[in-house]
Amino acid sequence: MPATLRLVASDDTGDEGLADLLAACARGDRAALQRLYEATAPATFGRMLRLLRDRALAEDALHDVYLAVWRKAGQFDPTRGSAPGWIAAIARNRALDIIKSRRRDAPIEEAGDPEQWFDAVPAPDMALVTQQDVAALRACLEQLSPTARAMVQRAFFEGLSHAEVATVAEQPLGTIKSTIRRALIALRACLEP
Template sequence: MTQLERTFDYEATLAACARGERPALQSLYQQEAARLLGVLLRLVREPALAEDLLHDAFLRIWTGASSFDPARGSARGWVYSVARHLALNHLRNRHREIQGAGVEELLGVEEAGVALGEGIDVTLHAARIHLCLDQLPPARRACIVHAYVDGFSHAEIAHKLGAPLGTVKAWVKRSLAALRECMG
């Protein structure tokens, strides 16, 4: 987390949105729009669609701010989960539509990604998740990152890693169990 993120009061901003204060929504936009768009773009890979989703996410933040409960987690985390789940719903619904079209078409674009386990910025290792990910075998670590960051389905991960679908499903399940064990 950067200094800027530490000093921005996400919780107060959501509370102001819940009271209908428009400048609060704008300040959240100025603070997070670029990073949120980065997350969405990596998930859906189409700039216009990613902007549509960011638009929808900000509307949902505006109308849903009053339902945010600080006891359930961080305000910044809530904002990201609103945006991510909009994108994931889109991806999974689309996947259902094009079943049978073959995952190859979906994977036409090579991600401008992080080399797994190598290029990750050292500061990120401060986060416990990275320490725990590092304890997983590389293929299993890749499953988690491709799913969370790239929005890949089991089938897409299997295709990407050249592993059988059943194996990938088991890797995902076991990696999540291991992460839970490691992170508490």
């Protein structure tokens, strides 16, 4: 099995392998960057594409992310988190920078069609969710206000933190937190039998 395939494993060995590659990048090992890229770029690109919603822009942003990984590899501390998490944070920050600089984000009320929030092919860990559950969730999401629905979308389907949602929405963090909390309470009540 090629080394890059072992690196994407979810066990501790995979994370240690990625941390070792980051350490090698910090020492200037370009081959380590290539292996790190091969092991992590698909997931990173998927995140960028979900956040930016533009394939060309996501490809450019992916390039920027790995330049930043190369430059900052010496700052990675495996005691503070995993290598994939560290790379994901760089990717998320880059995507938010692009969103802010381009001012391409629509008002929070226009976050898009809820049908687009769900992947056509569910991730393996979501395989246990039945179609009935998905349909019920969609119906409950439709009962939320457009603003609350958009905030839930950004926080839970796009992976933004509450602070990032506040930045994108240009609203105070407290407003975002309370709106999302009320929306989650409403969703829980709607989904309970």
